Amino acid sequence: MTAGIVFAQRRLKKLGISCISPQRINICGQLNLICFDKTGTLTEEGLNIWGIQRVEDNSFLPSEHNICRESLVKSQFVACMAVCHTLTKIEGKLSGDPLDLKIFEETGWVLEEATEEETALHNQIMPTVVRPAKQPLPAAEAGMDREMEMFDLPAMYEIGIVRQFPFSSSLQRMSVVARVLGGKQMDAYLKGAPEVIANLCKAETVPECFTEVLKIYTKQGFRVIALAHKKLGSRLTWHKVQNVSRDAIESNMEFMGLIIMQNKLKPDTPRVLKELGRANIRTAMVTGDNMLTAVSVARNCGMILPQDEVIIAEALPPKDGQVAQIHWLYTDDASKHLESASEIIDIKMENKGSGDGPHQKNHYHFAMDGKSFSVVTEHFQDLLSKLLLHGTVFARMAPNQKTQLVEAFQNMDYYVGMCGDGANDCGALKQAHGGISLSELEASAASPFTSKFANIACVPNLIREGRAALMTSFCVFKFMALYSIIQYLSVTLLYSELSNLGDLQFLFIDLAIILVIVFTSEYGKTAEHATFIQPHSLMILLIDDIVKDFVKTQWYIHYFDGYIIPQLCFYLAIKHVQVLVVQESGVMGRRQENRQ
Numbered sequence: 308m309t310a311g312i313v314f315a316q317r318r319l320k321k322l323g324i325s326c327i328s329p330q331r332i333n334i335c336g337q338l339n340l341i342c343f344d345k346t347g348t349l350t351e352e353g354l355n356i357w358g359i360q361r362v363e364d365n366s367f368l369p370s371e372h373n374i375c376r377e378s379l380v381k382s383q384f385v386a387c388m389a390v391c392h393t394l395t396k397i398e399g400k401l402s403g404d405p406l407d408l409k410i411f412e413e414t415g416w417v418l419e420e421a422t423e424e425e426t427a428l429h430n431q432i433m434p435t436v437v438r439p440a441k442q443p444l445p446a447a448e449a450g451m452d453r454e455m456e457m458f459d460l461p462a463m464y465e466i467g468i469v470r471q472f473p474f475s476s477s478l479q480r481m482s483v484v485a486r487v488l489g490g491k492q493m494d495a496y497l498k499g500a501p502e503v504i505a506n507l508c509k510a511e512t513v514p515e516c517f518t519e520v521l522k523i524y525t526k527q528g529f530r531v532i533a534l535a536h537k538k539l540g541s542r543l544t545w546h547k548v549q550n551v552s553r554d555a556i557e558s559n560m561e562f563m564g565l566i567i568m569q570n571k572l573k574p575d576t577p578r579v580l581k582e583l584g585r586a587n588i589r590t591a592m593v594t595g596d597n598m599l600t601a602v603s604v605a606r607n608c609g610m611i612l613p614q615d616e617v618i619i620a621e622a623l624p625p626k627d628g629q630v631a632q633i634h635w636l637y638t639d640d641a642s643k644h645l646e647s648a649s650e651i652i653d654i655k656m657e658n659k660g661s662g663d664g665p666h667q668k669n670h671y672h673f674a675m676d677g678k679s680f681s682v683v684t685e686h687f688q689d690l691l692s693k694l695l696l697h698g699t700v701f702a703r704m705a706p707n708q709k710t711q712l713v714e715a716f717q718n719m720d721y722y723v724g725m726c727g728d729g730a731n732d733c734g735a736l737k738q739a740h741g742g743i744s745l746s747e748l749e750a751s752a753a754s755p756f757t758s759k760f761a762n763i764a765c766v767p768n769l770i771r772e773g774r775a776a777l778m779t780s781f782c783v784f785k786f787m788a789l790y791s792i793i794q795y796l797s798v799t800l801l802y803s804e805l806s807n808l809g810d811l812q813f814l815f816i817d818l819a820i821i822l823v824i825v826f827t828s829e830y831g832k833t834a835e836h837a838t839f840i841q842p843h844s845l846m847i848l849l850i851d852d853i854v855k856d857f858v859k860t861q862w863y864i865h866y867f868d869g870y871i872i873p874q875l876c877f878y879l880a881i882k883h884v885q886v887l888v889v890q891e892s893g894v895m896g897r898r899q900e901n902r903q
Contacts, residue, residue, distance in 0.1 A: 315776035328755035335773030344727035345594035361564035504533035525599035535560035622682035674700035710734035
C-alpha cells in the first residue's frame with residue numbers, strides 16, 4: 308500500500324504538483340467539497356484599473372478613466388493612491404502586494420528610498436519619498452507655453468511616508484501618515500473595503516447614494532477599493548506619530564471616492580468547475596472580497612447557474628436588548644425580503660452532493676459574509692448546518708473564519724479540499740483534508756500540496772490521482788489478505804498429506820507472484836475524467852469481497868489435490884490483479900455509472 312502512495316506521488320510530480328504529506332493522497336480520493344479562494348485562484352492575479360469615481364461636496368462625480376491628468380497630480384485622491392501602500396525596492400525593482408503595485412503604477416509616480424549611506428549620514432531614519440515622475444514647469448519659466456508641457460526637472464512636489472499601518476485581513480484596511488515636502492501639517496490616508504472605510508468617515512462626507520453606487524459596480528463583478536483622508540494636527544511631530552495608536556489615526560476621516568478594478572476569470576476556471584460538477588463534487592467560494600462581487604464571479608464561472616437564485620443570509624448580533632436576528636434577501640432584488648427561508652424553500656438535511664448529478668439539483672444558493680457567519684455560529688447553531696448545506700458564496704471572510712468554515716464542513720461529514728494562493732488562506736489550507744496552494748510563498752508552507760501552475764486545473768488531477776491511489780490501496784489490501792488466507796489453507800492441507808511447500812516454492816510465490824504483481828499493478832493509468840461514483844472509504848466494505856473469494860477457494864480445494872494449490876494461488880492472484888487494473892483505470896467506475 309505504501310508503494311501505491313509512492314507511485315501516486317511520482318505521477319503528481321509529473322503533473323507539477325509537489326506533496327509534503329504523502330498520507331494525504333489517499334484522503335484526496337474522497338474529496339466531495341472543494342472551497343476556492345477568488346482573487347488569484349478563480350480569477351487572474353493581476354488587476355486592471357477600470358476607473359475612479361471621486362467625491363466632492365458629498366456627491367459622486369462621474370467616473371473617470373484617465374488618472375494621470377495634470378489637474379489630478381496634486382489632488383488628495385492621487386496622493387492617497389501614491390502613498391497608501393507597503394511597497395519597497397529590491398535590487399532596484401518595486402516589490403510588494405500586487406494590488407498596491409498596480410494602483411501605484413497607475414499613478415505614474417516614482418518611489419525613492421533612502422540608502423544606508425544617507426541614513427548613516429543624517430543619523431536618523433530617512434522616510435520613503437514618492438513624487439510624480441514628470442512635473443509641470445513653473446509659470447515663471449514656462450514662457451509663452453501655456454499647455455504645461457512636461458519636462459524632467461528636480462522634484463518640486465514630493466510626499467514623504469512617515470509611518471505605515473500595514474494591511475490587516477481582519478480589519479480589511481491599511482493606512483499611512485505622510486507629509487508633503489515643505490508642508491506644515493501631516494496627512495493621514497486610508498484605503499480598504501468600501502463598507503469599512505465608510506464607517507470610519509464622517510457621515511457628512513459619505514454620499515447618500517454610496518450603497519447604490521457600490522452595488523452597481525459589485526454586481527458587475529468589479530473589485531472596489533475606497534479611499535479616505537484627513538489632516539492631522541500641526542502639533543503632531545514626527546516622534547509623536549511613531550507612538551500614536553492606529554485607531555486614533557483611522558477615525559473621523561473624509562471620504563474621497565472609489566477605485567474600480569476589473570478582475571478577469573482565468574481561462575481554465577469554467578472548464579474545471581464544470582468537470583468537478585460532473586464528478587458530483589460540490590464547489591464553494593471563500594473570499595475576503597465584497598459579497599456582490601463574489602456572487603457575480605460565481606455566476607460567471609458556472610459555480611452558480613444562471614437560473615438559480617442566490618439568497619443572502621444577513622445575521623445581526625444582539626443589540627440594545629434585542630436578540631440576534633437573520634434577514635433573508637435576494638441578490639437580484641435587495642428590496643425583496645423573506646421572513647423565513649424555510650417558508651419559501653424546502654431545506655433538506657441531506658448530504659448527497661451537488662452539480663449535475665441525479666441525486667440533487669440545487670435551485671437556490673445561500674451566501675453570507677464573515678460577520679453573519681460569526682453570528683450564525685454563535686446564536687443560530689440549528690441553522691448553521693442548513694445554511695452550509697446549500698451555501699456557495701462566503702464573502703468578507705477573515706483568515707480565522709475561513710478555517711472555522713472548513714472545520715464546520717468537516718463536522719457535516721464532508722471531505723473538504725481547499726484551494727488558495729495567499730497568506731490569509733494558510734489556516735484553511737492546513738485544516739482541510741486536502742489543501743492545494745497555487746503559490747510557492749507563505750501558503751505552500753501550510754499546504755500539503757503545492758502546484759507549480761497558478762490555475763485550478765491541478766484540483767481534478769489531484770482528485771483523480773487520489774482516487775487511483777485509494778483504490779490501489781484497497782485492492783492491494785484485498786490481494787494480500789486473500790493471499791494470506793490461501794497460503795494458510797495450502798500449508799494446512801499439505802500438512803494433512805504429511806507434506807509442505809519447499810523453501811524455493813515459498814520464495815517463488817513471494818517474489819514471482821506477490822512482489823512482481825503488486826509493484827507492476829501500480830503503473831496503471833488513472834481515468835481521464837473523474838466519474839460520478841466515488842470509491843468507498845471504509846475498509847470494512849472489503850470483507851464481503853474477501854469472504855466470497857475465500858468461499859470459492861474452499862470449493863476449488865475439494866476438487867483438486869494438495870499439489871495443485873500453488874497453481875490455485877497463482878490463478879487467484881491473476882484474478883485480483885485484473886480487478887485492480889480495472890478499478891484503477893476507471894473502467895469499473897464508468898460501468899457502475901452506466902448501470903445507474
